[in-house]
Amino acid sequence: MKLTEMTLTQFSETLASKAPAPGGGSVAALNAAVGAALIHMVCALTVGKEKYAEYEDFVRSTMTAAEKLTSCSLNTVDSDTDAYNEVTKVFSMPKNTDEEKAARSAAMQKALKACTATPLCVMTCALKALNLISDSVDKLNKNAVSDIGVAVLNLKTAVQSAWLNVLINLGGIKDADFVSESRSNGEAILAEALPLADKIYETILREL
Amino acid sequence: MKLTEMTLTQFSETLASKAPAPGGGSVAALNAAVGAALIHMVCALTVGKEKYAEYEDFVRSTMTAAEKLTSCSLNTVDSDTDAYNEVTKVFSMPKNTDEEKAARSAAMQKALKACTATPLCVMTCALKALNLISDSVDKLNKNAVSDIGVAVLNLKTAVQSAWLNVLINLGGIKDADFVSESRSNGEAILAEALPLADKIYETILREL
Numbered sequence: 001m002k003l004t005e006m007t008l009t010q011f012s013e014t015l016a017s018k019a020p021a022p023g024g025g026s027v028a029a030l031n032a033a034v035g036a037a038l039i040h041m042v043c044a045l046t047v048g049k050e051k052y053a054e055y056e057d058f059v060r061s062t063m064t065a066a067e068k069l070t071s072c073s074l075n076t077v078d079s080d081t082d083a084y085n086e087v088t089k090v091f092s093m094p095k096n097t098d099e100e101k102a103a104r105s106a107a108m109q110k111a112l113k114a115c116t117a118t119p120l121c122v123m124t125c126a127l128k129a130l131n132l133i134s135d136s137v138d139k140l141n142k143n144a145v146s147d148i149g150v151a152v153l154n155l156k157t158a159v160q161s162a163w164l165n166v167l168i169n170l171g172g173i174k175d176a177d178f179v180s181e182s183r184s185n186g187e188a189i190l191a192e193a194l195p196l197a198d199k200i201y202e203t204i205l206r207e208l
Numbered sequence: 209m210k211l212t213e214m215t216l217t218q219f220s221e222t223l224a225s226k227a228p229a230p231g232g233g234s235v236a237a238l239n240a241a242v243g244a245a246l247i248h249m250v251c252a253l254t255v256g257k258e259k260y261a262e263y264e265d266f267v268r269s270t271m272t273a274a275e276k277l278t279s280c281s282l283n284t285v286d287s288d289t290d291a292y293n294e295v296t297k298v299f300s301m302p303k304n305t306d307e308e309k310a311a312r313s314a315a316m317q318k319a320l321k322a323c324t325a326t327p328l329c330v331m332t333c334a335l336k337a338l339n340l341i342s343d344s345v346d347k348l349n350k351n352a353v354s355d356i357g358v359a360v361l362n363l364k365t366a367v368q369s370a371w372l373n374v375l376i377n378l379g380g381i382k383d384a385d386f387v388s389e390s391r392s393n394g395e396a397i398l399a400e401a402l403p404l405a406d407k408i409y410e411t412i413l414r415e416l
Contacts, residue, residue, distance in 0.1 A: 004216045008238065011216055012282055016245040016275070018252035020351075024358030027242050030216065031362070034235050037224040044226035067224070074220055143228075146376040150232030150369040154239070157365040160409075161358040167416040168354040201368075208375040 003078050021088070025080035025119055028161035032126040033073035035154035038147050039066040039132055046141040055139035062136045069129045073122060073158075080118040080165075086111040108172070115169040116182050119162035123189045126158040130196050137200060142207075149204040156197035163190060211286050229296070233288035233327055236369035240334040241281035243362035246355050247274040247340055254349040263347035270344045277337045281330060281366075288326040288373075294319040316380070323377040324390050327370035331397045334366035338404050345408060350415075357412040364405035371398060 003011060003022055015022050043063035046052045052059065090111050093104040133152060140148060166186050170179050211219060211230055223230050251271035254260045260267065298319050301312040341360060348356060374394045378387050 007215055008212045008219055008241075008285065009282060012241055012245045012278055015242065016248035016252070016278060018249065020249075020253065020355075023249060023352070024246065024355040027246065027358050027362065030242065031239075031365075033216075033220055034223065034238065037220045038232065038235065040224035041226065041228075041231060044224070045228060070220055070224060074217060077216065144231070146372040147228075147232040149372040150235050153365045153369050153372075154235065157239075157361045161361050164354040164357040164361075164412070164416060167413075171416065204372070205375075208372060208379065 003081060004074055021081040021084035022077070023081075023084070024161055025084065025115070025122075025165040026077045028119060028158050028165060029073050029076035029080055029122045031154045031161060032122050032129065032158035033070050033077065035126065035151045035158060036066050036069040036073055036129045038151035038154070039063075039129060039136075040070060042140050042144045042147050042151070043136070045144050046139070049141065052139065052141065055136075059136065059139060062132055065132055066129065069125050069132070073125050076118055076122055076125070080115075080122075083111070083114045083118050087115060109174060112169050112172050113175075113178060116166055116173070116178075119165035119169075120182065120185060120189075122162035123159050123166070123186060123193070126155045126162070127189050127193045130155050130159075130193055130200070133200055134196055137203075145204055145207055149201060149208075152197050152200045152204070156194065156201075159189060159193045159197075211289060212282055229289040229292035230285070231289075231292070232369055233292065233323070233330075233373040234285045236327060236366050236373060237281050237284035237288055237330045239362045239369060240330050240337065240366035241278050241285065243334065243359045243366060244274050244277040244281055244337045246359035246362070247271075247337060247344075248278060250348050250352040250355050250359070251344075253352050254347070257349065260347065260349065263344075267344065267347060270340055273340055274337065277333050277340070281333050284326055284330055284333070288323075288330075291319070291322045291326050295323060317382060320377050320380050321383075321386060324374055324381070324386075327373035327377075328390065328393060328397075330370035331367050331374070331394060331401070334363045334370070335397050335401045338363050338367075338401055338408070341408055342404055345411075353412055353415055357409060357416075360405050360408045360412070364402065364409075367397060367401045367405075 043059050046059050090108045094100045095104050163186055173179050251267050254267050298316045302308045303312050381387050
């Protein structure tokens with residue numbers, strides 16, 4: 001059963017179970033999805049309001065972008081767990097002969113690389129969503145400012161949570177170039193996303 | 209339909225819609241639920257392992273506490289939205305006569321106080337969950353350290369998100385004693401939870 005087709009109660013129970021997936025990787029993706037969905041909500045609470053009429057087109061385009069990011073992040077809730085389940089399959093591969101050991105090791109490296117790709121995708125989506133907020137925050141319905149704040153917090157947590165998942169998987173990868181490139185990509189996103197999130201959050205906190 | 213009985217996809221669509229609830233308050237509760245569920249998962253990945261046998265009883269009691277906090281937080285996903293929907297009902301109350309105005313104003317004050325109680329409950333639950341982690345982090349399965357990190361991030365975000373919801377509702381409450389007490393309660397939780405979350409997160413980050 002797909003995780004996104006589970007109820008919140010079922011997802012929470014499945015998460016709490018001793019199966020290692022879904023775990024922090026899928027939660028990071030859910031954080032990003034929820035953050036992007038909140039952007040969409042606040043845009044929807046803004047369009048059609050006379051007070052914000054001059055921003056109508058801009059807010060509509062933000063809403064479309066937020067919808068795409070929600071959908072992409074929600075898909076990653078499942079794809080992150082799918083990626084981890086491939087690692088689990090490798091654990092049951094035979095390791096009696098040198099050939100079997102080599103095949104097992106190669107399969108593990110491939111599976112771990114796939115497990116690095118999904119959280120990096122979450123980091124990218126969450127940064128895009130934070131940039132959407134940064135560009136639109138002064139054009140959105142002020143009555144929903146706390147919702148934008150919650151979106152910012154969830155997106156920051158999505159970035160940081162996904163980064164922890166990148167790091168734990170990189171720890172098992174032998175391809176030094178892949179490790180170095182993934183680390184650089186992640187660090188570049190962190191360097192942009194975290195100060196941006198903090199700046200918007202502090203501004204919102206002062207308004208409340 | 210209860211939010212907790214919606215699939216992740218349905219919840220995300222309902223959140224994204226122009227209905228103001230569910231909004232940031234329910235998301236704050238979901239963050240706390242997911243964080244507590246991850247604690248339960250890591251405990252479940254620890255019990256029965258020889259390496260952690262000496263902590264077995266302690267980890268089992270942590271697991272029981274995490275389950276209760278998950279359940280309580282998950283209930284608040286719905287109760288926060290229920291509380292906000294009472295505010296919406298007040299908007300449609302008549303305000304033609306002085307009596308109607310007084311009744312409407314009293315109903316609004318009551319509804320806003322209820323909307324302050326749910327995020328304060330989320331803050332309390334999330335702080336308890338952070339304390340559970342603080343007390344158990346060195347006794348849990350090291351292979352799942354990134355999952356504990358994600359739990360910490362979600363719980364910190366739950367506290368901060370809920371606080372934004374406390375603040376926006378306090379803004380409309382006229383009872384100065386209630387405002388002052390709620391603010392003190394929230395600030396005391398923030399003062400304990402945020403440094404605790406940051407300390408655990410930084411420790412985990414260094415281990416990865």
